[in-house]
Amino acid sequence: MKTSSISIKVDTLPDSIRNALKSVEYFKSDVYIEGKETESVMCYASGDGRRGFTLIVNLETGECKTMQGSWGGSNMFNSNNAVDTNDSAYPMHSGIAVIKGSTGYPRTFASITLHPSNIVPLLPTVDPTLTDDEKYLLAQFVRLKPSYRDTKGKAAEAMIASLVSRGYLKQNKAGATQITTEGKNACRDVAGR
Numbered sequence: 001m002k003t004s005s006i007s008i009k010v011d012t013l014p015d016s017i018r019n020a021l022k023s024v025e026y027f028k029s030d031v032y033i034e035g036k037e038t039e040s041v042m043c044y045a046s047g048d049g050r051r052g053f054t055l056i057v058n059l060e061t062g063e064c065k066t067m068q069g070s071w072g073g074s075n076m077f078n079s080n081n082a083v084d085t086n087d088s089a090y091p092m093h094s095g096i097a098v099i100k101g102s103t104g105y106p107r108t109f110a111s112i113t114l115h116p117s118n119i120v121p122l123l124p125t126v127d128p129t130l131t132d133d134e135k136y137l138l139a140q141f142v143r144l145k146p147s148y149r150d151t152k153g154k155a156a157e158a159m160i161a162s163l164v165s166r167g168y169l170k171q172n173k174a175g176a177t178q179i180t181t182e183g184k185n186a187c188r189d190v191a192g193r
Contacts, residue, residue, distance in 0.1 A: 005032045005033060005034040005111070005188075006032070006033055006034075006119075006122070006123065006124060006185050006188065007030045007031070007032055007033075007181045007184040007185055008030060008031060008032075008033050008122055008124075008181065009029060009030050009181050010026075010028065010029060010030060010031055011029075012122075013031075013122075014059055015062065016057050016058065016059050016060070016061070016062040016064075016097070017057060017059070017097055017099070017112065019062060019064070020055045020057045020062075020064045020097070020099055021099065021110060023055070023064065023066070024053055024055065024066075024099075024101065024103060024108055024110065025103065025108050026101070026108045026109075026110045027107075027108070029181070030181040030184070031110055031111065031112055032111040032112070033111070033112045033113075033114060033119060033122065034111065034112070034113050034114075034119075035113075035114055035115065035116040035118070035119035035120075036092055036113050036114075036115075036116070037091065037092055037115065037116065038089035038090060038091055038092060039089065039090060039092050039098045039113045040086060040087045040088055040089050040090065041054045041056075041067060041082045041083060041086050041090070041098075041100075042054075042082070042083060042084070042085065042086050042087040043069060043083050043084075043100045043101065043102065045100070045101055045102035045109055047072065047073055047102075048072060049071075049072075049104045049105040050071070050072070050073075050102045050103065050104035050105065051068060051069050051070065051071045051072075051102060051103055051104055052068070052069035052073065052083045052084065052100070052101070052102045053066065053067065053068050053069065053083060053099075053100070053101060053102065053103060054066075054067045054082075054083050054098065054099070054100050055067070055097075055098070055099040055100075056096060056097075056098055057096065057097040057098075057099060058095065058096060059095050059096065059097055059118065060095055067082060067083050068083060069081055069083035069084040069102075070084055071104070092113065092114070092115040093115060094115045094117050094118060095115075095118065096114075096115065097112055097113070097114050097118070098112070098113040098114075099111070099112050099113075100113070124182065124185045127166065127186070130168075130186055133159065134159055134162070134163060134168075134186075135186060135187045136187070137151070137156065137159055137160070137163070138163065138168055138169070138179060138183045138184075138186055138187035139187040141169065141177070141178065141179035141183065142179055142183075142184055142187060151177075160177060163183065164177070167180060167182050167183075168180060168182050168183035168186055169183055
């Protein structure tokens with residue numbers, strides 16, 4: 001069983017996961033989480049100026065095993081580094097989180113894998129009144145640069161105002177608009193995402 005990845009606000013996660021994310025200097029307000037029954041320790045996120053990591057976290061005790069790859073990824077001087085080379089799938093156990101990502105330029109990136117039984121309580125509910133057009137507009141905020149978004153016209157402006165009032169988008173006083181964690185999750189089933 002596998003669920004699609006969802007975006008979760010970091011401050012709503014258990015202390016054990018928040019502390020593990022702090023240990024690798026992950027400071028974004030949300031993080032992607034995926035429910036899977038198997039996971040590897042290999043992290044594909046390393047490269048020039050970056051180093052992969054894998055954290056195995058006991059959700060109850062907070063105990064965290066940290067594994068780090070080499071700067072730049074796999075290399076002949078450290079050919080047995082599991083984070084860079086071991087793509088074997090291991091069973092995910094209930095009560096364990098696997099956090100994988102990379103550090104370096106320009107910041108830390110991370111995602112979390114949990115056993116499906118641990119992810120169910122975290123699943124967000126989406127407003128059933130969201131229309132397909134609203135979901136499509138939200139998907140544009142996830143996928144496209146601001147200059148490529150089709151947000152012109154009275155209908156789009158009204159839809160954006162509605163999405164802002166319901167918390168799917170946020171807008172500053174100057175009118176700059178960006179998607180919220182709730183908005184990312186609301187459009188995750190839109191084709192092409």
